[in-house]
Amino acid sequence: MLATPLPGGLFFGLDPGAARKAACPCGYPTAPAALIVPSCTSSKQKISSAQPKSFYESRFSIYDTPMINLKVNGKQLNLDVDPDTPLLWVLRETLALTGTKYGCGMALCGACTVHLNGEAIRSCVKRVADAAGKEITTIEGLALDLSHPLQKAWIEVDVPQCGYCQSGQIMSAAVLLSENPAPTDNDIDEAMTGNICRCGTYSRVRQAIHRAAEMKRSTT
Amino acid sequence: MSATEMKRRDFFKTGAALGGGLLLSLYIPEWVLADSVHEATPLTPSIPPFAPNAFVRIGTDNIVTVIVNKSEMGQGVYTSLPMLVAEELEADWSKVRYEPAPVDAAYNHPVFGIQMTGGSTSTASEWERFRQAGATARVMLIGAAAKNWKVDPASLRAENGYVINPASGARASFGSLAEVAATMTPPKDVPLKDPKDFKLIGKPTRRLDTPDKVNGAAQFGLDIAIPGMMTVLVARAPVFGGKVLSFNADKAKAVPGVKNVVQIPSGVAVIAKGFWPAKQGRDQLEISWDDGPNAALSTTGMREQYATLAKTPGLVARKVGDPTKALAGATKTITAEYEMPYLAHAAMEPLNCVVDLRSDRCEIWTGTQFQTGDRAAAAAAAGLKPEQVTIHTPLLGGGFGRRANPASDFVIEAVQVAKAAKAPVKVVWTREDDTRGGWYRPMWSDRFTGGIDEKGNPVAWTHTIVGQSIIAGTPFEGFLIKDGIDGTSVEGAADLLYGIPNLQVDLHTPKIGVPVLWWRSVGHSHNGFAVEAFFDELAHAGGKDPYELRRTLLADQPRMRVVLELAAQKGDWGKRLPAGRGRGIATHFSFSSYVAQVAEVSVDKQGAVRVHRMVCAVDCGRVVNPDTVKAQMEGGINFGLTAALKSEITLDRGRVQQRNFHDYQMLRINEAPEIEVYIVPSTEKPTGVGEPSVPPVAPAVANAIFAASGKRIRKLPILKVDLRG
Numbered sequence: 001m002l003a004t005p006l007p008g009g010l011f012f013g014l015d016p017g018a019a020r021k022a023a024c025p026c027g028y029p030t031a032p033a034a035l036i037v038p039s040c041t042s043s044k045q046k047i048s049s050a051q052p053k054s055f056y057e058s059r060f061s062i063y064d065t066p067m068i069n070l071k072v073n074g075k076q077l078n079l080d081v082d083p084d085t086p087l088l089w090v091l092r093e094t095l096a097l098t099g100t101k102y103g104c105g106m107a108l109c110g111a112c113t114v115h116l117n118g119e120a121i122r123s124c125v126k127r128v129a130d131a132a133g134k135e136i137t138t139i140e141g142l143a144l145d146l147s148h149p150l151q152k153a154w155i156e157v158d159v160p161q162c163g164y165c166q167s168g169q170i171m172s173a174a175v176l177l178s179e180n181p182a183p184t185d186n187d188i189d190e191a192m193t194g195n196i197c198r199c200g201t202y203s204r205v206r207q208a209i210h211r212a213a214e215m216k217r218s219t220t
Numbered sequence: 221m222s223a224t225e226m227k228r229r230d231f232f233k234t235g236a237a238l239g240g241g242l243l244l245s246l247y248i249p250e251w252v253l254a255d256s257v258h259e260a261t262p263l264t265p266s267i268p269p270f271a272p273n274a275f276v277r278i279g280t281d282n283i284v285t286v287i288v289n290k291s292e293m294g295q296g297v298y299t300s301l302p303m304l305v306a307e308e309l310e311a312d313w314s315k316v317r318y319e320p321a322p323v324d325a326a327y328n329h330p331v332f333g334i335q336m337t338g339g340s341t342s343t344a345s346e347w348e349r350f351r352q353a354g355a356t357a358r359v360m361l362i363g364a365a366a367k368n369w370k371v372d373p374a375s376l377r378a379e380n381g382y383v384i385n386p387a388s389g390a391r392a393s394f395g396s397l398a399e400v401a402a403t404m405t406p407p408k409d410v411p412l413k414d415p416k417d418f419k420l421i422g423k424p425t426r427r428l429d430t431p432d433k434v435n436g437a438a439q440f441g442l443d444i445a446i447p448g449m450m451t452v453l454v455a456r457a458p459v460f461g462g463k464v465l466s467f468n469a470d471k472a473k474a475v476p477g478v479k480n481v482v483q484i485p486s487g488v489a490v491i492a493k494g495f496w497p498a499k500q501g502r503d504q505l506e507i508s509w510d511d512g513p514n515a516a517l518s519t520t521g522m523r524e525q526y527a528t529l530a531k532t533p534g535l536v537a538r539k540v541g542d543p544t545k546a547l548a549g550a551t552k553t554i555t556a557e558y559e560m561p562y563l564a565h566a567a568m569e570p571l572n573c574v575v576d577l578r579s580d581r582c583e584i585w586t587g588t589q590f591q592t593g594d595r596a597a598a599a600a601a602a603g604l605k606p607e608q609v610t611i612h613t614p615l616l617g618g619g620f621g622r623r624a625n626p627a628s629d630f631v632i633e634a635v636q637v638a639k640a641a642k643a644p645v646k647v648v649w650t651r652e653d654d655t656r657g658g659w660y661r662p663m664w665s666d667r668f669t670g671g672i673d674e675k676g677n678p679v680a681w682t683h684t685i686v687g688q689s690i691i692a693g694t695p696f697e698g699f700l701i702k703d704g705i706d707g708t709s710v711e712g713a714a715d716l717l718y719g720i721p722n723l724q725v726d727l728h729t730p731k732i733g734v735p736v737l738w739w740r741s742v743g744h745s746h747n748g749f750a751v752e753a754f755f756d757e758l759a760h761a762g763g764k765d766p767y768e769l770r771r772t773l774l775a776d777q778p779r780m781r782v783v784l785e786l787a788a789q790k791g792d793w794g795k796r797l798p799a800g801r802g803r804g805i806a807t808h809f810s811f812s813s814y815v816a817q818v819a820e821v822s823v824d825k826q827g828a829v830r831v832h833r834m835v836c837a838v839d840c841g842r843v844v845n846p847d848t849v850k851a852q853m854e855g856g857i858n859f860g861l862t863a864a865l866k867s868e869i870t871l872d873r874g875r876v877q878q879r880n881f882h883d884y885q886m887l888r889i890n891e892a893p894e895i896e897v898y899i900v901p902s903t904e905k906p907t908g909v910g911e912p913s914v915p916p917v918a919p920a921v922a923n924a925i926f927a928a929s930g931k932r933i934r935k936l937p938i939l940k941v942d943l944r945g
Contacts, residue, residue, distance in 0.1 A: 085496045093494045098443035099436020104651040108881035139436035151434045161294030163433030164568040164617030189890035200858025202892035
């Protein structure tokens with residue numbers, strides 16, 4: 001089964017970095033994540049629509065509720081999901097955007113942080129129906145090509161250890177920087193308190209946020 | 221080429237073709253598949269032609285792939301082990317990639333004899349082998365160039381991914397030589413570099429896995445999905461050892477998306493289309509449990525039992541001189557009792573395991589630290605031979621020992637679920653399941669009596685330890701339990717470095733029905749606290765400065781003494797602090813590494829503790845990646861602070877009382893101190909890095925609290941202790 005690659009299959013294990021680079025001339029992977037990232041402009045790999053009409057027109061919702069209209073990383077999607085499902089699981093399971101992590105399910109750890117209309121929210125406690133019609137940005141939508149100042153700073157400072165919480169850390173930090181271009185340590189602590197890192201990378205998180213703020217200021 | 225080499229090479233080729241840990245396609249949602257514009261991309265990369273050993277592959281594209289037999293759980297092995305290969309290979313570091321190893325005897329731990337990651341041993345145990353792997357490949361590449369150029373190999377050298385002929389100026393990239401190199405006979409015992417020639421080892425090097433961890437590309441176990449896969453949540457017994465008496469799944473099955481509900485040995489499994497329906501379904505289950513023999517277990521009761529045991533000597537783990545006589549003749553004696561709770565590992569990625577079980581094979585994806593054991597356990601559960609079971613090791617969202625369980629609990633259960641589900645499954649543990657799932661760091665009680673002479677010098681030290689064995693009943697019993705003493709229960713206590721002339725360390729090992737396991741720094745995690753906090757008490761009882769007394773009693777321990785002096789100097793030991801602030805110092809030797817820390821703490825009138833600064837000095841032998849050593853010290857300190865200040869697993873009527881991060885709390889960024897790390901330069905062999913920074917944290921903080929407030933901390937977590945002025 002696994003020996004037969006599916007179209008658009010994700011690489012696993014070999015070197016996701018190399019796979020990502022190899023998959024598409026523009027540098028974006030031919031992974032589900034890419035399908036809702038609008039930045040890919042290579043015509044050959046371009047996805048005509050993330051919304052295959054034939055698939056959806058032929059069936060009714062099993063939930064007896066209207067389809068949910070979501071805008072994720074700039075793409076409009078109509079999804080047939082239980083409206084009470086937390087946004088986290090729709091992102092991870094329905095859309096295969098697995099960069100957003102499950103850590104607690106109670107908005108206690110911040111691993112599931114995404115942006116909803118520019119605000120950092122915990123997607124594990126957000127009903128998908130309540131996210132309908134709003135702009136959702138996940139870590140994959142921040143910048144897959146690592147061009148965001150926070151990503152550059154995270155790499156420069158080598159923040160992650162296991163890495164599991166880092167999508168959430170970065171998404172929280174992104175909102176902080178959009179509201180406060182020069183945060184102090186106290187500002188950082190306040191904004192980042194909801195994001196637990198069990199590996200204990202906190203001092204590097206602080207350092208990297210300062211560094212990203214610096215980069216952002218120097219380019220604007 | 222020998223038969224073994226041939227076999228090994230075939231192993232790689234076959235592995236690549238079958239996707240054996242190298243490559244696999246993941247489940248793609250239907251809406252993506254339905255999109256016909258989406259063009260299939262060839263997924264099979266060219267198989268690197270040059271695979272001189274189990275650890276190195278070089279492709280015609282010049283990419284050097286290092287196959288890493290250690291699980292990456294944050295400790296940086298996907299960078300530090302490739303550095304060892306690259307150093308001897310003379311590789312171009314920008315061309316070096318990592319790949320997780322499949323399960324194979326070739327990847328067994330050179331000391332433990334199985335494939336596993338733990339004991340802070342990855343660099344120490346692979347220090348020779350990975351460099352040898354790189355050196356062998358280099359000699360073969362040089363041999364290939366010599367053959368092509370018809371020159372003496374001795375006249376050539378390798379540098380930055382090329383073989384160079386200094387005489388002619390000719391250069392050939394490793395990739396261009398890969399095919400010819402593959403025909404060369406691997407040399408034996410290639411001499412390794414003189415460390416003074418190291419170009420990469422010892423230099424701060426950015427981690428290879430960071431880019432994928434900042435854009436969502438990194439794949440953890442929980443991110444794996446395969447075609448046809450069901451998501452499963454298991455309702456497990458609320459009491460350890462409990463069994464299902466009966467259950468009613470009618471309401472659970474009525475939840476849209478729930479496909480089936482089945483009983484398995486550990487409980488009732490809800491098989492569903494995704495996490496949410498599985499969770500909704502599990503919430504709707506009605507189960508009647510037989511609580512079994514542990515129904516009355518409570519922390520309070522166990523504490524009483526442990527305290528009683530601690531008052532009598534246990535099995536003697538170490539005896540020096542005559543402590544009874546020395547105590548009788550001491551000018552002053554003090555006795556103190558210490559308590560430490562059960563602790564959950566609480567990795568950010570809750571446990572999970574993907575299983576695709578077929579009649580003749582089983583494929584597993586799980587973040588494990590324990591491949592050989594898990595494979596054998598999965599095979600037994602599936603009724604297969606170990607070689608019919610494949611284990612893929614994605615990234616681990618933290619391990620801390622929980623993912624190295626000799627009982628293979630989460631793997632066996634997932635295989636049992638797959639058997640019952642008759643479909644590929646992903647068993648997911650919720651945070652609550654993870655917190656309440658057992659396999660904790662044991663609960664401990666420690667009782668000390670110390671004696672000092674008229675000059676205030678310690679002359680006697682007795683230490684009775686009470687706690688469960690993590691090794692009893694595991695395959696490690698044979699070499700870790702001697703004469704009834706689990707070495708991991710007394711590590712960091714029986715091997716006390718301080719020169720105290722009369723000493724006894726003894727152990728009681730009660731049998732309790734709570735499953736226990738190693739937890740970052742294992743026995744040191746509790747002995748480090750108890751020993752170093754009591755040492756502080758003894759120093760104060762004798763009117764000695766705790767730093768100076770340590771220094772004096774480490775006269776025969778030059779490496780620890782250097783580390784201690786460095787920490788004290790950098791940590792401003794002896795300098796004045798405002799009222800309400802204090803410094804504490806602690807040392808600890810574990811995993812063959814020496815660590816000392818100075819904590820700076822304040823305690824306010826309301827009893828609130830704040831750790832402001834932690835200064836850490838470490839001697840871990842020769843350092844491969846200094847930045848990783850620094851990161852591990854920083855991380856270990858915050859991990860140690862969580863345990864020192866906040867965490868505690870308790871039981872009442874057999875039930876674990878904590879559930880999630882609100883009642884099993886983690887240190888957060890606003891509580892994280894400034895951390896400074898100083899590495900003692902060393903030419904000794906590399907030693908442990910992942911764990912040794914944890915043990916000194918709690919005692920350094922507790923000793924600082926005493927300095928700040930005059931109150932002794934003898935019980936963890938500190939936040940449960942009343943420190944109001």
